[in-house]
Amino acid sequence: MDLVQLQRQLVDYRTSLYHEGFLDEQFTQLQSLQDENNPDFVVEVVSLFFEDSERLLNELSKALEQQVIDFKRMDAQVHQLKGSSSSIGAHRVQKLCIVFRNYCEAQNVEGCLKCLQQVKHEYGIIKTKLESMFQLEQQILNAGGSIPV
Amino acid sequence: MEVAGEVLASEFQLHVLAVDDSHVDRKVIEKLLKISSCKVTTVESGARALQFLGLDEEKGSLGFNGLKVNLIMTDYSMPGMTGYELLKKIKRSSAFREIPVVIMSSENILTRIDSCLEEGAEEFLVKPVKLSDVKRVMNDCIMRGETEGNNRRRVDKRKFEDDNHASSSSSSSSSIPSSPSSPLPSSPSTAATSSPLHSLKRAKLRDHN
Numbered sequence: 025m026d027l028v029q030l031q032r033q034l035v036d037y038r039t040s041l042y043h044e045g046f047l048d049e050q051f052t053q054l055q056s057l058q059d060e061n062n063p064d065f066v067v068e069v070v071s072l073f074f075e076d077s078e079r080l081l082n083e084l085s086k087a088l089e090q091q092v093i094d095f096k097r098m099d100a101q102v103h104q105l106k107g108s109s110s111s112i113g114a115h116r117v118q119k120l121c122i123v124f125r126n127y128c129e130a131q132n133v134e135g136c137l138k139c140l141q142q143v144k145h146e147y148g149i150i151k152t153k154l155e156s157m158f159q160l161e162q163q164i165l166n167a168g169g170s171i172p173v
Numbered sequence: 174m175e176v177a178g179e180v181l182a183s184e185f186q187l188h189v190l191a192v193d194d195s196h197v198d199r200k201v202i203e204k205l206l207k208i209s210s211c212k213v214t215t216v217e218s219g220a221r222a223l224q225f226l227g228l229d230e231e232k233g234s235l236g237f238n239g240l241k242v243n244l245i246m247t248d249y250s251m252p253g254m255t256g257y258e259l260l261k262k263i264k265r266s267s268a269f270r271e272i273p274v275v276i277m278s279s280e281n282i283l284t285r286i287d288s289c290l291e292e293g294a295e296e297f298l299v300k301p302v303k304l305s306d307v308k309r310v311m312n313d314c315i316m317r318g319e320t321e322g323n324n325r326r327r328v329d330k331r332k333f334e335d336d337n338h339a340s341s342s343s344s345s346s347s348s349i350p351s352s353p354s355s356p357l358p359s360s361p362s363t364a365a366t367s368s369p370l371h372s373l374k375r376a377k378l379r380d381h382n
Contacts, residue, residue, distance in 0.1 A: 050301045053301070053303055053304070054201070056304070057201075057204050057205065057208060057304065062204070065204060068200065069197060069200050069201060072196045072197045072200055073197050075196070076195070076196055076197060100252070103250065103279075104194075104195065106279065107195055107197075107198065107279050107300065108195055108196075108197040108198070110279060110300065110301050111195070111197045111198050111201055111300065111301045112197065113301075
């Protein structure tokens, strides 16, 4: 695939992520903050998001396995996940966190379990999609091109 | 012109202390502030923020690395000490009460906004924070806070030359694009009453997203 095709593929891919509600304008904000002085800014922030999310999802899984469930602590953890997903524009994950928090507040175990599965699922999708997007960007850079805005 | 701007910016760069327990948010706010030509120190908790300021020992407003803090931006919801509690500690300290404090929160709860502003917060920003928010904060808070604070500080005895240098260059600083030629006339109390409307408007706008 030549450079122009790669660039077009990237633009199409990115556009679809917005259209399908995986990403929102906050992601665009992050991209606008990236420049030649800090060309890996978006990748770095997203990597932090991946780290934080995986840690939180693990903790939430463990919390729901306990005999006595600490809903308050879970709520705080979901709040953190909601915050970081909002900060990078991971729209679907953020929306699910809002629902999740409602279940925590209602101390609804079934609801929480279901929500956790959904969040894990959505998180998995956005992680794969963002990694694919970064790979495409890297291919473009390797081919000597620049990443279209 | 550009060169002069750069020279002035390097002579007097605003030092912002950003407090947030979220690693992601610390990275983002740091970038937003650096793009806005600020020196940034990020810490992960209110306790660390107080340590950095040296509040425990009332040493003065210099942090460990000797840089004066011109603005504090803190997340509201943090484990341990909340941003609100940090705000109160700062506003109740004689050494640091003049440092403008901005609260950031993902939840725009009216009572929360009100209590923060009542305790002396300059602004309440709804997350996710954008570059336009940071630029606005700089224009609103720094110019007002710095010029007023420096006017008052001239009366108090100051041990460090930095302050004198900073205060003399702040009024003529061109590091902020739309800096007025004269200090803004509003006082902290006016700020508290005028900003709720401002922040509420912003909070409402956010809701629609």
